[in-house]
Amino acid sequence: MQVPPAISFEDVSKTYGEGRAVNQVSMIVPQGEFLAIIGPSGSGKTTLLRFINRLTEPTSGTVRVDGQDVRAVDAIALRRRIGYVFQGIGLFPHMTVGENIAITPKLIGTNRLQISTRVNELLGLVRLEPAKYLNRFPHELSGGERQRVGVARAIAANPQIVLMDEPFGALDPLTRDRLGQDYRALHDEFHLTTVMITHDTLEAVLLADRIAVVRDGRVIDQGTPRALMGGNRTDYVGELMQTPRRQAERLNKLIGRGTLP
Amino acid sequence: MTDVNSRVAEAIGRLPDYLGNHVLVSLTALGLGLAISLPLALLSTRRPTLRALILALASIVQTVPGLALLALFYPLLLGLAALSERMFGIGFSALGFLPAVLALTLYTMLPVLRNTVTGLQSIDPAVAEAAVGVGMTRRQALFMVELPLALPVIMAGIRTAAAWVIGTATLSTPIGQTSLGNYIFTGLQTQNWVFVLFGCVAAALLALVVDQLLALVESGVQHRAHLRLSLGALGLVLVLGGALVPSLSRPQATYVVGAKTFAEQYVLSALIEQRLAAAGLSTVRRDGLGSSVIFNALAASDIDVYVDYSGTIWTNQMHRTDVKSRGQVLAEVANWLEQQHQIKLLGAVGFENAYALAMSRKRAQALGIHSLADLAGQAPNLAIAGDYEIFSRPEWASMVRAYDLKFRVQRQMQPEFMYEAVANGEVDVISAYTSDGLIAKYDLLVLDDPKQALPPYDAILLVSPRRALDRALAEALRPLVGAIDVVSMREANRRAAGGTDESSPDEVARWLWGRISGRKQAAQ
Numbered sequence: 001m002q003v004p005p006a007i008s009f010e011d012v013s014k015t016y017g018e019g020r021a022v023n024q025v026s027m028i029v030p031q032g033e034f035l036a037i038i039g040p041s042g043s044g045k046t047t048l049l050r051f052i053n054r055l056t057e058p059t060s061g062t063v064r065v066d067g068q069d070v071r072a073v074d075a076i077a078l079r080r081r082i083g084y085v086f087q088g089i090g091l092f093p094h095m096t097v098g099e100n101i102a103i104t105p106k107l108i109g110t111n112r113l114q115i116s117t118r119v120n121e122l123l124g125l126v127r128l129e130p131a132k133y134l135n136r137f138p139h140e141l142s143g144g145e146r147q148r149v150g151v152a153r154a155i156a157a158n159p160q161i162v163l164m165d166e167p168f169g170a171l172d173p174l175t176r177d178r179l180g181q182d183y184r185a186l187h188d189e190f191h192l193t194t195v196m197i198t199h200d201t202l203e204a205v206l207l208a209d210r211i212a213v214v215r216d217g218r219v220i221d222q223g224t225p226r227a228l229m230g231g232n233r234t235d236y237v238g239e240l241m242q243t244p245r246r247q248a249e250r251l252n253k254l255i256g257r258g259t260l261p
Numbered sequence: 262m263t264d265v266n267s268r269v270a271e272a273i274g275r276l277p278d279y280l281g282n283h284v285l286v287s288l289t290a291l292g293l294g295l296a297i298s299l300p301l302a303l304l305s306t307r308r309p310t311l312r313a314l315i316l317a318l319a320s321i322v323q324t325v326p327g328l329a330l331l332a333l334f335y336p337l338l339l340g341l342a343a344l345s346e347r348m349f350g351i352g353f354s355a356l357g358f359l360p361a362v363l364a365l366t367l368y369t370m371l372p373v374l375r376n377t378v379t380g381l382q383s384i385d386p387a388v389a390e391a392a393v394g395v396g397m398t399r400r401q402a403l404f405m406v407e408l409p410l411a412l413p414v415i416m417a418g419i420r421t422a423a424a425w426v427i428g429t430a431t432l433s434t435p436i437g438q439t440s441l442g443n444y445i446f447t448g449l450q451t452q453n454w455v456f457v458l459f460g461c462v463a464a465a466l467l468a469l470v471v472d473q474l475l476a477l478v479e480s481g482v483q484h485r486a487h488l489r490l491s492l493g494a495l496g497l498v499l500v501l502g503g504a505l506v507p508s509l510s511r512p513q514a515t516y517v518v519g520a521k522t523f524a525e526q527y528v529l530s531a532l533i534e535q536r537l538a539a540a541g542l543s544t545v546r547r548d549g550l551g552s553s554v555i556f557n558a559l560a561a562s563d564i565d566v567y568v569d570y571s572g573t574i575w576t577n578q579m580h581r582t583d584v585k586s587r588g589q590v591l592a593e594v595a596n597w598l599e600q601q602h603q604i605k606l607l608g609a610v611g612f613e614n615a616y617a618l619a620m621s622r623k624r625a626q627a628l629g630i631h632s633l634a635d636l637a638g639q640a641p642n643l644a645i646a647g648d649y650e651i652f653s654r655p656e657w658a659s660m661v662r663a664y665d666l667k668f669r670v671q672r673q674m675q676p677e678f679m680y681e682a683v684a685n686g687e688v689d690v691i692s693a694y695t696s697d698g699l700i701a702k703y704d705l706l707v708l709d710d711p712k713q714a715l716p717p718y719d720a721i722l723l724v725s726p727r728r729a730l731d732r733a734l735a736e737a738l739r740p741l742v743g744a745i746d747v748v749s750m751r752e753a754n755r756r757a758a759g760g761t762d763e764s765s766p767d768e769v770a771r772w773l774w775g776r777i778s779g780r781k782q783a784a785q
Contacts (some may be wrong), residue, residue, distance in 0.1 A: 055394060080396035090391040094409045103405075104395050153395070 004067030006031045006161055006193035007052055012061030014047050014217075021047045022058065023217035031160075034187055034194045036208035038201055038240070044217040045197045046087075049163050052195065053082045065161065080108050083154030083162035083192075088170060090150060091138040097123075097149050098134040104157040122152040125186060144175035151183055155190065162187075164196040168203070180207050202244040205229065213237050268455035271765060272444060277506075280463060282439040284504035287430040288471075288497075290362045291423055294369030299415075302377035303403065312378060319371040327429040330367065334360035335436050335554050339561060356554070356563035357547070361433035361440075368429055369422035376418025380411030416479040420472050427468040431460065435522065435551040437558060441467070446549035450524045452758055453765070471500065516734065519555050519567035520548040524757040524766070525614065525696060525750065529568045529720070531770035533738065540737035560602045562727035566734065570614055572718035574598065576655075584659055587613075587717040594721070603726035607735060608742030612696050612750040615718035616656045618645070619693040619705040621684055632709035636690070637664040643689035644670035646679050651692040656715055663714035680705070696720075696747055698755030720745070744777045752776075 007029040014022040022044045029035050037045045050056035051063045054075040063070045070078060091100050101122055102115045110118070123130040126148040138146055147167060154162050167183075168176040184207050187194050198204050204211050205225040212222040213236075221228065221237045229241045305312035322330070338360050384407055392402035408415075431442030444460025447453065474496040481490025516537055520530035527548055534544045547564055556578060558564045571594045575581045579597055595606035620630060630636050636643075645668045651657050652671065660666060668690070674682060683691045684703040693700060695707055695718075722741060728734050753773045756764055 053394070055390070076396055076398055078396075079394060084391075084394040086387065086391050086394060088387050090387055090394075092388060092391065092406055093385075094406075107396050107401065 003031055004064070005029060006033070006066060007195065008064045008067075009048070009051070010062040010064070012048075012051060012058040012063060014044075014051075014056065015059045020217050022051075024061070025217075025219050027212060027219055027222065029193060029195060031193055032191050034184065034207060034209045035196070036204035036211045037195065037197045037214055038199070038204050038211060039214035041199075043214045045214050046165055048214065049165055049195060049197055052161070052163055053079045053084060055079075080104055080157060081159050081161075083157075083159040085147070085150050085154045085162065085164040085167040087165040087167075091146055091153070093138050096135050096137055097128075097141070100138070100149055101152045101156050103153060108157060110157075118156060119152075122156055125155075126152045127182060128152075142175075143171050144179060147171060147179060148182075151179075151186070155186065155192070158190075159192070161193045161195075164194065166197050166199065169199065176203070183207075201240055202247075205241075205244055213240060265455055268453060268765075269459070272456055272459040275443070276463070279439060279441050279443050279460075280467070281504040281506070283427070283430055283441045283464070283467065284500055286358060286361050286433060286438055286440060287365060287423075287426045287467075288501050288504070290365030290426050290430070291369055291419075293362065293366045294422060294426070295373060295419065297366070298370045298373035299377060302374050302381070306378060306381045315374060316371075316378065319374050322367045323371045327364075327368070327432045328435070331361060331364045331429075331432055331436050332551060332554065334364045336557070338363070339557055342561070356558045356561070357433075357437040357439075360436050361430070361438035365426050365430055365433070369426050372418040372421040372425065373415075374418075376421075377411065377415045380414030380418075381407055383414070384410050412482060413479070416475065420475050420479075423471050423475060424468045427464060427471060431464055434549045436554055437519075437547045437550055437563065439547075443549060446522060447527060447766070450522060450527060450549075471497070474500070516542055516544045516566065516728070517564040518544055518546050519550050519558060519564035520546070521552050521555055521567075522549050524698075525754050526568065527766035528753050528757050528769045528773065529610075531766040532741070532773060533566060533568075533722075535767075535770055535774065536741060537734070537737050540733065542733060542737060559604060559723055559725050562725040565725045565728045566607075566738070567723060568610060568720050569723055570718040571609070571721055572615060572716040574721075575716060582655055584714060584716045586713055587719060590717050591719055591721070598723070603729060605724040605726075605729040607722040607724050607738055610720040610722060610741055611743045611745045612720055612747035613718050614694055614696040614720060614750075616651065616654070616715055617693055617695045617707045617710070618660075618690050619683065619700060619707050620690050621686070622704050622706045624686070624689060625706045625708075630708065631706075632711050633660065633664045633666070633714070634711055636708060637666055640666050640668050640690075643668055644672065644687075645690040645692075646672045646674045646682055646688040647692040648676045648679065649673055657692075659716075660710075660714045663712045696750040696754060698751055698753070698758050701748070701751040701755045720750075740778070745773070749773060749776055 005028045009025050009027045012022060012025050013020060025044075025048060037048065039045050047056055051058050052065065052070070054070055057071075065073070065078065065082070092103070095103070098119050101119045105115045105118060119134070120130045123133055128145060128148055133141075133145070133149075138149070141149065150167065154164075164183075168179055171179065180203060183194075186192070196204075196208065208225065210222060210224055211228055212219050213228070214220070215236060225241075228237060229245065232238070233241075301315060305315055325333075335356070388406065388410065389402070392406040397405060430438075430440050431445055433440050434442035434446045441460045441464045444456045444463070448456030448458075448460065474493050477489050477493030477496065479493075481487065481493055518530045518533050518537070520526040530546055530548060534546055537544045547558075550558060550564075552573075555564070555567060556569065556574075559567060571587075571590050574594045574597075575590055579594070585593070591606075591609060598604040598606050618633065618636065625631070628639055630639065647657075652673070670688075672688065674691075679688075679691045680693075680697075680699040680703050682688050683705065691705075693705065693707065699705075700707060722738055724731070724734065724738075750773075753769050756772065757766060757769045758764070
């Protein structure tokens, strides 16, 4: 029997009064894929992501997770088996690092001892020393450390799918680069399916297996980074995908190394 | 100094009773208020219309002055009690604890509601979103995330409510709930400033202690310091427990003696209590009752005995506007009380506390004036001062009509200044209450009323329907009937207002008893 895709959008739309946030999108995310969704602000990226764990319900069309229509699944149970890394902070300010990470296992009734072992293991995975960080509060952490905790919380209950909404947007470039690579390693290690929203084309190119470009509520193109960057397209997608290359060329010129091969 | 010391000692002696009752009524109201407001606030967080409605209602309640709110609850409960008696055969006392708790409960609601709603609304939407995103149910999000984060704001509301309720509880004295307000109301009437100050300071200290204990609980919850949380909670339990001890250990009072809010009433209730105690009957005093409350309280048998005035019943309860002789009024009042309310008029005490006109004795003698009839001829040359209401009262109209009185000047004055003004000749005549201690102090002459234009205000002993046939009570009070002449009462009132060591109502009542019982023996 064929393995169903981890996530599929079938002709989904979302309308708000006159406006259309999402307009007849159909797209498939196979098991184990790392998909990046890029596009300008207000293009409908976040709405598309929120359909997957039912934080937002589409006006029409069907969203499936592991082949099952999400409307047929209890929303609470669905969210507990899908990791979510929130835009900005999203950590609970009144809970320690350990409690933040333990929240979903606790909600699904994992026993205390298992939770405690799991939290220590997760802190190690996101490169935070457990003894040092376990009992700290979010406000005592740097932005990078907080988002590492956010990632640990998202994968705490062993989800197969992780959704990330501009997870590294507010971080400095160095932290951002490291955290991106670290997450990609986790994605591969645990055979996750990841959907990540980002503003940053370069980040998408470097981390994702496939990129979907969204504009005005539609997926206007999708493909591997190499495919989207190839050719000499002059449309929006071409412009967008060429940006990292152009930046690199300008950078090279600036430091006097000539153009890239 | 001994004066102040003895007053402080007396105040401290009453502290267990007053403080205990105060704590009981205010913490019960606070607890009840929380039990209603918190769920209501939670219910309304997702219902904007309900929220607006509840907050508006709570705000309106808050604008009603505390005293008025407390006073409103008395007739309301009185009606409810009568209804419940009729429908289910279960009556309850509408006086004291119940109306005080209910009114104070309403008072706690606004700060708790408003702060809970505000606290929940001001939560970072990203955090609220995260709670849903990690898979919490609505209830889990509320209890695991939203409430803990709103806690400081909610606790601030609870602490405000606690301070308000403890302060406002002092106003529950006039509706029959003993509280620290008893110091204040008694002190104001008998010019016992030690009492007034003592009551205020005690209430402030109590508010401070409760606030600090709540702060301890809050900080304990916030920082998960179990020690702090337990200490705070233990402190609150101890405060409440300490309040319960005196009220539990107090013997079941059998006779409730009432008093209105002025010095003469305090002296008379003390006197009644002493007579009942001498007859071996146990008593409790409900001093400082509002004059509209006290009559209803007697009719409902919430109190058992107090002294009212025949003219007050005649005018305020029977709504009579005609004027009859002293004897006729007494007879009709007694009959009406019996018929309408099954209240027993045990007898007239002997003196009147009526409206009258008074002059300095010297000036009256110089002008040859003894009565209102004498005054009529000379009034056009004389100046009169009255308190703020006399010139608009039916008594004044009746007097002017009967004697054709016209004065050269007619002025209104603060009662305290009136007596001095007539004593030093600033005005010639003043309106006065016949049993006022100041009449004795300034040696004034109360003018006779030969045409009986002024309604009589005989002090009368009234007994509740429940005790109407109580032989022991009637026997114990019998010696007071017809026993107190107006001169003795004036002197007692002067003493009670004197601010001396012997001016507490209990002391003055003992003095008064000594005077009237001595005279009785001499007469026999």
